[in-house]
Each structure stands twice: as C-alpha cells, then as structure tokens.
Amino acid sequence: MNRIINDPEQVADDAIRGVLLAYPDILAATDHPRVLRAAKRRGEGKVGIVTGGGSGHEPAFLGFVGAGLCDAVACGEIFASPTAKSFHEAFKAADFGAGVACLYGNYAGDNMNVKMAVKLAAKDGLEVRTVVANDDVASAPRAERDKRRGVAGEIMMWKAAGACSDEGGDLGQVIAVAQKAIDNTGSVGIGLSACTIPAAGKPNFTIAPGMMEVGIGHHGEPGIAVMPVETARGMAGLMMDRILEDQTFASGDDVAVLVSGLGATPVMELYILYSHVDAILRERGITPRHRFVGNYFTSLEMMGASVSVTRLDGELDRLLAHPAHSLGLTVLGR
Amino acid sequence: MSAGTGDSVSLAAAGPILFDLVAVIVREQGRLSEIDGQTGDGDHGVNMGKGFRMAGERLRAQGEFTLPQGLATLGDTLLSDIGGSMGPLYGTFFTDMAEALDDTDRIDAPHFAAMLKAGLAAVQGLGDAKPGDKTLVDVLVPARDAFDAAQREGKSFADSLAVMKAAAEAGLEATRDLVAKVGRASRLGERSRGTLDAGAASCTMILSALADGLVQRLHA
Incomplete structure (x- = not known):
C-alpha cells in the first residue's frame, strides 16, 4: 500500500482535520468530531440541508457543504455509515427553525442510522424529513428502484435542494425538489x-x-x-x-x-x-x-x-x- | 445469596462477562474481516474490534458494573462511536438486552429468554432482515427457538444455554448455503452463496461467550 497516511485506523479523522485547516472559510468544526457545518450559516427561517456517508469518497460528502448546498455533514469511517449520533448532531447544526432535510444515499447502514437519528431529533422537537438517493441504474432493475444505490447523482439532489432552501422554499418544497432531482x-x-x-x-x-x-x-x-x-x-x-x-x-x-x-x-x-x-x-x-x-x-x-x-x-x-x-x-x- | 445458585446468577457477578465478549471479538477481528471480505468490504472485524476495544476501555474505567450496566455501556459505545450497519444493529441489540433486565437483580432462564427476545426484536425492528436472508438473524432466531424449546422440555438453565450455543453454531454454519438478501453482500446475489455471513459469525461468538460466562458462574 503506497499511501500518504499515518495510522490506518485514523485516516477518516486525520483527513477531516486537514480539510478544516485547508478550508476555514468554507467549513467549520462542531462539538462532534465527525460533524462539520458550513462556516457561513444559511440564516434563520431557512430549511437546513444535511447529508452524510462513509469517508473515502472525497470530496463527497463534506465537500458539498457550503453556500447554496448542504449546511452540515456527518462523516463515517471509510465506506461505513456515520453513527446515528453523528447524523443527530448534524441535524442540530443545520436547524434554523424551519426543519431539516436529510439527503443521503441508499445503503443499509445509512438507512438505519438516519432512521434512529430522525427519531432522536423528533424527541427534541426538530422535524427532519429524508430523501434517499437511488440513482445507480446498474445496481437493480427499474422495478426494484428502492434497492438501487445512491451514487454521484446525489450531487444534483444537494444542489437543487440547497438552492430551493436559499430561495425560501419550505421543508415540503425542499424535499419535493430533492426527490424530483434524484428521480430524474x-x-x-x-x-x-x-x-x-x-x-x-x-x-x-x-x-x-x-x-x-x-x-x-x-x-x-x-x-x-x-x-x-x-x-x-x-x-x-x-x-x-x-x-x-x-x-x-x-x-x-x-x-x-x-x-x-x-x-x-x-x-x-x-x-x-x-x-x-x-x-x-x-x-x-x-x-x-x-x-x-x-x-x-x-x-x-x-x-x-x-x-x-x-x-x-x-x-x-x-x-x-x-x-x-x-x-x-x-x-x-x- | 451466593453469586450462582444453579438456576440463577446475580447481575453483579455476571458483569465481568462483558470482558469475555470484548476479548473474543478483539481476538477474532482478523477472522471476521476475512469472512466479510469474501462478500462485503472486509471491514466487519476492523469496526467490531474498534468498538469492542473502546467499550472495554470504558468498562475498565467504570470498575464495578452489573451485566445490564455493562451491556448498556457496550451498546452505547457501538451506537455513538461505530457507524456502518453493525453500530446501530449491535448497539440497539445490547441496549435493549440491558433494558430487559431492568426489573431484577439476578438472571435466570426466564430473564435470559426475555433478554434474547429483546435483542432479536431490536435487530429486526431496525433492519429489514428476515430468517434466511444471510444475516445475524439466522443465528439469533434458531438460538432463541432452541433456548425456549429446551426450557419447555424442562432442561436446566445451564443445559438450555448449551443447547442455545449449539443452535447458534448450527445457524452460523447454515448461512453458508444462503444467498444474501439484505446489506452490502446482497449486491452479490448468487455469488454470496458458499461463504459464511460475517455478522452471523460475530453474533455466534457473542452468544457463545455469554453462555459460557453464565454457565461458569451458575455454580460459582
């Protein structure tokens, strides 16, 4: 393995540290080491956009947090879903009083952790709705779309939803736009x-x-x-x-x-x-x-x-x- | 009352069993990754080892703890620090097993049955796996069924645990002939046949360590 790393088990955390040092104008740390937020907050009354997923896909997922895109991201181990706690903390970091749209890819681990995090957020009174990307047409037949993986098409979903929130769309509108973007x-x-x-x-x-x-x-x-x-x-x-x-x-x-x-x-x-x-x-x-x-x-x-x-x-x-x-x-x- | 009476163990005396669970997963993490590498992405052992090692450190720092307190610490660690599929699945598995021991100071056969039932319900409530999908459910369901059947036949707690352990091992072996229906290995379809399921393998190790620990303490 010819790789530029230190401890193989610390790669995800070490990369996050580097990203925060390299892009302080775009990304900011939160109290949770695996959750980053946009340096510039979207503003009160706007729908927060959250994504998350395993590390190893850079610049995804953290690279799509910023103006006009996502507000917070939960980062997992390499190729493994972030924890429910990370997603929950990301929801809190993206709460501007109008609810949160969690837009992520269709993988078993992400589905479970998001499901648990949405329940945790509901206990705090924070409404989180989700769209699960399933754009990989090769991963299952069209009749079994719910089994398809989410891949790079997620970027279109984040881009459309982020813009919709910027325009003042409410949670229902942001979710509808994200769903339309991934369906298309x-x-x-x-x-x-x-x-x-x-x-x-x-x-x-x-x-x-x-x-x-x-x-x-x-x-x-x-x-x-x-x-x-x-x-x-x-x-x-x-x-x-x-x-x-x-x-x-x-x-x-x-x-x-x-x-x-x-x-x-x-x-x-x-x-x-x-x-x-x-x-x-x-x-x-x-x-x-x-x-x-x-x-x-x-x-x-x-x-x-x-x-x-x-x-x-x-x-x-x-x-x-x-x-x-x-x-x-x-x-x-x- | 002594630690073990032959048909029950005090929860305080059963606490250290957690270190046996940690030890077996940490020791076998290489083998778990190897099994996972045949159908998944080969990180099952790495993630399980990391989570159980962290839980072990927390338990050592905790000092004294009962079986449910230890299970809760393990569950919380997996839930908050290990993501993927196994973090939430095993995390809720252990936290819900801990909750099943809320109303008692001792674990006997009915409490063990309730604990196993709660653990299985947690896993099935979160994931979509059914028996036959080549997951840890294919170990948990036969283990629970065997334990319950042994109890109905009037077997002792220790004998019922032995029966459960054998059923878990048989369940694991049977995953070899199954085609994965959920999780990452399901993308392989028919190509997943012929290998064990990594989650089923770790689940067997956990149930066996739990059974061995209780049997040792039943007559302590």
Missing part, C-alpha cells in the same frame, strides 16, 4: 481497478489487468458485466446506453451531466469521456445545459469514472444554475 437522475460507473480500505490493508475485490467492470458500485460492489477495456468512446456508449434506456429521455430534453472520476483516473481522461457523452446526447437531440467534470464522488484509489444525467424542467434548470460555493463544487450563476 440516472448514473452508471465503470471500474478499471480495485481499491483498498487502509485499515483492511488489501483490496477485497479484483479487476484483472486489461479488464473493466461496468456498473461497479462506489465501494466495489459488483457490476453487471466484466469485459476487456474499451476506448473512451466505447465506454461512454456503454454507460449512456444504460442511462438513456432506463430514464425516459427524449429528443428536445435539457439535461445536466456530471462525470466524476473514481479517484485514480487522470482528470484529463474525464474530459475525453465527457466529449463522447456530450456527442451521444446531442446525437439524440438532448441538450446538456449544466456540465460538471472532475473528481466529485470518488472511491479511494479506484480507477474509473461515473456518469450521471439529470433530466431538467424549468425549476431544476434554475436551481442548478443558482450560485454555490463549497470545496467540491462552485457555481457562479448565470
């Missing part, structure tokens, strides 16, 4: 190499040299096909086929596209991948109106990329264009 989003990943949890010391899955795994999950969950590595054009075609056949995209649609590296793929290659994604969309008469290309939602040092496509209506288009500033995402506005 499909994502697919391709893995080209495995990743290693530092405390485990060795990868728990393998991808043979020269092979790629289509539909791989953000923790190395098996995909739908293992095949020889294709060209960037070929990979874009495979991913877009999956996304476009799953969602009801039609000629004339406007979309937002997010291409994220999985950690070890050069950003340059993400630009190559994006060029083909863009071409495939335009060939079908679909117009990308928002484009995000970079390392947004990673899986430690896995090689590969994910593509997320969100079908837009006027509201989502406006909300995605709303200014935002965090360490993972900055939007200047139109």
Whole structure:
C-alpha cells in the first residue's frame, strides 16, 4: 500500500482535520468530531440541508457543504455509515427553525442510522424529513428502484435542494425538489481497478489487468458485466446506453451531466469521456445545459469514472444554475 | 445469596462477562474481516474490534458494573462511536438486552429468554432482515427457538444455554448455503452463496461467550 497516511485506523479523522485547516472559510468544526457545518450559516427561517456517508469518497460528502448546498455533514469511517449520533448532531447544526432535510444515499447502514437519528431529533422537537438517493441504474432493475444505490447523482439532489432552501422554499418544497432531482437522475460507473480500505490493508475485490467492470458500485460492489477495456468512446456508449434506456429521455430534453472520476483516473481522461457523452446526447437531440467534470464522488484509489444525467424542467434548470460555493463544487450563476 | 445458585446468577457477578465478549471479538477481528471480505468490504472485524476495544476501555474505567450496566455501556459505545450497519444493529441489540433486565437483580432462564427476545426484536425492528436472508438473524432466531424449546422440555438453565450455543453454531454454519438478501453482500446475489455471513459469525461468538460466562458462574 503506497499511501500518504499515518495510522490506518485514523485516516477518516486525520483527513477531516486537514480539510478544516485547508478550508476555514468554507467549513467549520462542531462539538462532534465527525460533524462539520458550513462556516457561513444559511440564516434563520431557512430549511437546513444535511447529508452524510462513509469517508473515502472525497470530496463527497463534506465537500458539498457550503453556500447554496448542504449546511452540515456527518462523516463515517471509510465506506461505513456515520453513527446515528453523528447524523443527530448534524441535524442540530443545520436547524434554523424551519426543519431539516436529510439527503443521503441508499445503503443499509445509512438507512438505519438516519432512521434512529430522525427519531432522536423528533424527541427534541426538530422535524427532519429524508430523501434517499437511488440513482445507480446498474445496481437493480427499474422495478426494484428502492434497492438501487445512491451514487454521484446525489450531487444534483444537494444542489437543487440547497438552492430551493436559499430561495425560501419550505421543508415540503425542499424535499419535493430533492426527490424530483434524484428521480430524474440516472448514473452508471465503470471500474478499471480495485481499491483498498487502509485499515483492511488489501483490496477485497479484483479487476484483472486489461479488464473493466461496468456498473461497479462506489465501494466495489459488483457490476453487471466484466469485459476487456474499451476506448473512451466505447465506454461512454456503454454507460449512456444504460442511462438513456432506463430514464425516459427524449429528443428536445435539457439535461445536466456530471462525470466524476473514481479517484485514480487522470482528470484529463474525464474530459475525453465527457466529449463522447456530450456527442451521444446531442446525437439524440438532448441538450446538456449544466456540465460538471472532475473528481466529485470518488472511491479511494479506484480507477474509473461515473456518469450521471439529470433530466431538467424549468425549476431544476434554475436551481442548478443558482450560485454555490463549497470545496467540491462552485457555481457562479448565470 | 451466593453469586450462582444453579438456576440463577446475580447481575453483579455476571458483569465481568462483558470482558469475555470484548476479548473474543478483539481476538477474532482478523477472522471476521476475512469472512466479510469474501462478500462485503472486509471491514466487519476492523469496526467490531474498534468498538469492542473502546467499550472495554470504558468498562475498565467504570470498575464495578452489573451485566445490564455493562451491556448498556457496550451498546452505547457501538451506537455513538461505530457507524456502518453493525453500530446501530449491535448497539440497539445490547441496549435493549440491558433494558430487559431492568426489573431484577439476578438472571435466570426466564430473564435470559426475555433478554434474547429483546435483542432479536431490536435487530429486526431496525433492519429489514428476515430468517434466511444471510444475516445475524439466522443465528439469533434458531438460538432463541432452541433456548425456549429446551426450557419447555424442562432442561436446566445451564443445559438450555448449551443447547442455545449449539443452535447458534448450527445457524452460523447454515448461512453458508444462503444467498444474501439484505446489506452490502446482497449486491452479490448468487455469488454470496458458499461463504459464511460475517455478522452471523460475530453474533455466534457473542452468544457463545455469554453462555459460557453464565454457565461458569451458575455454580460459582
């Protein structure tokens, strides 16, 4: 393991310490070491937005706390859900008197910890409503959408919900917008190499040299096909086929596209991948109106990329264009 | 009254059993991670070891504690410091088992049955696992059923614990032939068949250590 770490069991905490030192203008500590909040508070009467998840996906999840995005985040161990207590503390840090929207991904641990935290918050009189992202179209058939994992499409959900709260939306409106954003989003990943949890010391899955795994999950969950590595054009075609056949995209649609590296793929290659994604969309008469290309939602040092496509209506288009500033995402506005 | 009367143990005398639970999980954490690595992400032992070690430190600092006080400390530690799926599942498992001993100073067979029932209810209330889904429920359900059946047959507390321990081990072994239906291993579908479930393995270790500790103290 050639890694820049100290104690393998302290990696998540050590990374949080570094983030707080590097971005004091964006993120602030709370009394709970695994909970961070936006340095600039959203303001009284606004709906608080909370997310959380395992570490190892940086800049997710903490990188999407900031102006126009989330207000607080609960950080777990590497690839493990934050505790119920962390989520509960994050809810408190994001309470501005109008309720809290907890927007997170569909994993067993997160579901349980959020469920317990929502109950704890209810005892304090704090209303928390949730939206569970399930945008990974390769993780289960469409008929079993509730089993699908949440992946990089969560960023669209946080972005839309954050903007809605900024505009003064109430909790019901913020939840509805977050749900719409994730319902309109499909994502697919391709893995080209495995990743290693530092405390485990060795990868728990393998991808043979020269092979790629289509539909791989953000923790190395098996995909739908293992095949020889294709060209960037070929990979874009495979991913877009999956996304476009799953969602009801039609000629004339406007979309937002997010291409994220999985950690070890050069950003340059993400630009190559994006060029083909863009071409495939335009060939079908679909117009990308928002484009995000970079390392947004990673899986430690896995090689590969994910593509997320969100079908837009006027509201989502406006909300995605709303200014935002965090360490993972900055939007200047139109 | 003595620590053990043959059919019950004082909760104060049973407190140190917590150190046996901590010891077995810390000792076996490598094996748990190895089992988990075959179907999950290989961190079950790491997270369990970390949580139980932390609980062990807190218990040592606590000094004197009864069985339910110790279980509550262990449960609280897992709930507040260990996330993932196992933090909340085992966290509520132990805290609810502790609550089942609220109205007594001694643990006898009916109290043990109530404790096991509360633990199982906690796990099933939080997760969606049913018997056959390849989870710790596949150890807890046969363990509870075997203990209850042994009691109905008029077996002693110690003999019922031995029967429960054997049922837990058989339940664990049976997870090998199951296909995971919930949790991260469920993404593997058929490929999860042929391996043990890591949560079921740790659950068996916990139930066995609990049974051994009580049996030792029943005649102390």
